[in-house]
Amino acid sequence: MPRTTLKDVGARVGVSAKTVSNVVNGTGWVTDEVADRVRAAMAELGYRPNLAARQLRSGRSGMIALALPQLAQPYFAELASQLVRAAHERGITVLIQQTDSDVEAERRILSGIGAPAVDGLIMSPLTLGPADLYARTDPTPLLLLGEQAGASPYPHVAVDNTAAGQAATEHLLGLGRRRVAALGAMESEPRRAADLRLTGYRRGLEAAGLELDERLVLPVVDYQRADGAAAARQLLESDVRPDAIFAFSDLLALGAMHELLVAGVRVPEDIAVIGFDDIEESRYSTPSLSSVSPDTSSLARTAVELLLADPPVPGNHTVDFTIVERASTRRAET
Amino acid sequence: MPRTTLKDVGARVGVSAKTVSNVVNGTGWVTDEVADRVRAAMAELGYRPNLAARQLRSGRSGMIALALPQLAQPYFAELASQLVRAAHERGITVLIQQTDSDVEAERRILSGIGAPAVDGLIMSPLTLGPADLYARTDPTPLLLLGEQAGASPYPHVAVDNTAAGQAATEHLLGLGRRRVAALGAMESEPRRAADLRLTGYRRGLEAAGLELDERLVLPVVDYQRADGAAAARQLLESDVRPDAIFAFSDLLALGAMHELLVAGVRVPEDIAVIGFDDIEESRYSTPSLSSVSPDTSSLARTAVELLLADPPVPGNHTVDFTIVERASTRRAET
Incomplete structure (x- = not known):
């Protein structure tokens, strides 16, 4: 039995092979009614697109x-x-x-x-x-x-991670904060993006004439909420007191912010927090979270x-x- | 030129065709060192798995x-x-x-x-x-x-949406709340899951001998944070005052909770809130969000x-x- 073609399906419905192709590929503009009839005809005639053949012809799988x-x-x-x-x-x-x-x-x-x-x-x-x-x-x-x-x-x-890291740091310094912590340094692989953001952080401090306090660089093992929460708990148990945190992901920021709030630390009054990624969640946290927003x-x-x-x-x-x-x-x- | 087989690759490395197959399919247990050598041999010999043939043979694409x-x-x-x-x-x-x-x-x-x-x-x-x-x-x-x-x-x-809806409602009633709102009713398709959860909500009220107040059934058009926030704003502008909200998704609950908190409503003191889905975000919101957790x-x-x-x-x-x-x-x- 010869294989059913686009043309066969089109002939059954009374439309062109191109229209059938549009329905198959989800391209062009076909009314719902025609699309429904084309699909019914495809089912009836047992039409199956010959993907391998299509790929050989066009060199593309779509x-x-x-x-x-x-x-x-x-x-x-x-x-x-x-x-x-x-x-x-x-x-x-x-x-x-x-x-x-x-x-x-x-x-x-x-x-x-x-x-x-x-x-x-x-x-x-x-x-x-x-x-x-x-x-x-x-x-x-x-x-x-x-x-x-x-x-x-x-x-x-x-995104230019270094420039973004510097901009986030300068945003916090622009609020008058002077002890900005960097949350998200990575001590093992994959660490490349973290290193670039950290370089941006250092540049932001330097440009403001501030010394880097290594105790304010907070390392993590991953970029999840739990890692941000763990880092915030450590911070609360230490005698290091930042007045702002630049977290290298929104999840880190949200995890840290939750721990700070539960412990009675006020955000932003005591510690201002900015994240990175601008995920939708950040618009609805309380307080809502500032963030570096890549396009x-x-x-x-x-x-x-x-x-x-x-x-x-x-x-x-x-x-x-x-x-x-x-x-x-x-x-x-x- | 005959096609390179698993056996050819195995022969080059000095392992069985089965071991090569394990590397190709990510199955079994192969040391990193052997896997690296197998991959090097595959690249060298130009091995490409014959997916179509494999599929015809096994009837499976994996x-x-x-x-x-x-x-x-x-x-x-x-x-x-x-x-x-x-x-x-x-x-x-x-x-x-x-x-x-x-x-x-x-x-x-x-x-x-x-x-x-x-x-x-x-x-x-x-x-x-x-x-x-x-x-x-x-x-x-x-x-x-x-x-x-x-x-x-x-x-x-x-998940059994009706049973889950009833359990969430009874959880709120068990706290002594008597004016439980249902946030997430759908007035158009897709509404099936919403209707089942609403049935569970009604059953929970009935079992406690409470009358349903239709003003406490809050409709939405979608299950996003923005829909929950919009419903909460409407609630705040109305004279309907629930003492608890059962939201049909965590996103609805999180959006609503944000609006309530920003408006100075205390959660859970003034309004207790429970969501549905138990997404990770709910563990880190402030306050953290109770939820129906499907397995x-x-x-x-x-x-x-x-x-x-x-x-x-x-x-x-x-x-x-x-x-x-x-x-x-x-x-x-x-």
């Missing part, structure tokens, strides 16, 4: 893969949503994979082994380094998010564009950020 | 698809993480797609058209109804999460098991829930 460390981290979940939308605007489906920050999982995805055929891979690696990236042999276009991986032959998109929507659009650019445009592409001031750093009335 | 409405909703992101882990325990890769609650996207995914070949599809539909599900012709095994879709020929896994880890394991069960086990499978009491409903000391 799908890209996105590999992220942890969807339960709101920043990554919100970023994934933006990437899905940016790809959808170009008629592209995104298949998301969670690596759980596992080096084996990241290497497998990087190798393309055991993965569906896609037109490109967007990856935010946590454990991969230049050695892995330079050794890659898979020909699928690759775009990296963030700066964890360091140097590589692939394009990557990130995630521009990051998503840039990532999809660069991934599909032919020829590829290697090197670092930075996106803008803003400092969003909310109640956690609002200047007290005097 | 991948399943997961379609969720919105990854930026923490409940779905946390659920996706759990499903990825449950599948990984069985050596299965999960490809996640976000439908954005769009009826066209949900129908395309349901049809399998334009999608990668997978061994099964787990879907949490928001817009699909029995008509869509009974008309489905794609033979890929399907498992539904939640109860939005209603009756269908496919297995579905969900998400059991839900994820059950979903993967049922999806791959042969023959399929249709019908509804419920998972347990608990009421987690936190500061937002803690009994005031008297």
Whole structure:
């Protein structure tokens, strides 16, 4: 039996093969009524798109893969949503994979082994380094998010972490705070983004003529709420007394703020707090949390564009950020 | 040139084809050192797994698809993480797609058209109804999460929303509260889960011999923080004064709580608040949020098991829930 074609389906409904193709691919503009009839005809005629054939013809599968460390981290979940939308605007489906920050999982995805055929891979690696990236042999276009991986032959998109770290620190100094703590230093890998933010913090202090007090640099092992809460508990038990905290993620900030508030420390009166990522949760915490807000929507659009650019445009592409001031750093009335 | 096989790669490294297969599929237990040598040999010999052939041989691709409405909703992101882990325990890769609650996207995914070949599809539909599900012709095994879709020929896994709604209401009544508001009623589709929770709320009131005050049933259009905040603002402007709120999602509860606190209403002293979903954020809000906690880890394991069960086990499978009491409903000391 010959395979049912787009044309066969179109003939049954009385529309063009192109219209059927639009329904199949979710492209163009088709009324609900026509789309319903096309789908009914496809079911009736047993139409199955010949993906392998389509791919051979066009060289495209219409799908890209996105590999992220942890969807339960709101920043990554919100970023994934933006990437899905940016790809959808170009008629592209995104298949998301969670690596759980596992080096084996990241290497497998990087190798393309055991993965569906896609037109490109967007990856935010946590454990991969230049050695892995330079050794890659898979020909699928690759775009990296963030700066964890360091140097590589692939394009990557990130916010300027150093400039953002300095801006956050200067925001706190601008409120008249003089003992600004940096919450989120990393003593082991993956530490690259943390180191860049810490450099920004140092520059902010230097520009204000302030000495760095190493006791105000608070290390963590991860960027979750629990890590921020643990650091705040340690702080409360010590005799170190900051008057502001720059946390390297909103989750760290929210975890720390919760512990401070429960202990009776007032935010922002006693300690002003600013986070990093501007996740939606920060708009609804009490007090609402100030944050470094990367232009995630521009990051998503840039990532999809660069991934599909032919020829590829290697090197670092930075996106803008803003400092969003909310109640956690609002200047007290005097 | 003959295609490089697992055996060729194994011979080069001096390990079995099975060990190479374990590296390719991320199964079994292989030392980092051996895995590195296997990968180097695969790159050197130009090994590419023949997915289509493997699939024809085994009838399995080793991948399943997961379609969720919105990854930026923490409940779905946390659920996706759990499903990825449950599948990984069985050596299965999960490809996640976000439908954005769009009826066209949900129908395309349901049809399998334009999608990668997978061994099964787990879907949490928001817009699909029995008509869509009974008309489905794609033979890929399907498992539904939640109860939005209603009756269908496919297995579905969900928490018992009615029992959970009643338990949450009784928790508030057990604190001595008598004017319990229900925040999250839906006046249009998708409203099925909301209706079940509302039924539970009514039953809780009835069991306590309380009359339902319709003014305490607060409708929303969606389950986001912004919807909870808007409902709380309306409440504050009205002369309706509940002494407790049962919100049908944690996001609704967190949005409402923020508005109440900013307006000077004390939680739990003036209004006790309980949510639904037990997302991690609720442990770190101030006050921390009590919540109905579905056993998400059991839900994820059950979903993967049922999806791959042969023959399929249709019908509804419920998972347990608990009421987690936190500061937002803690009994005031008297």
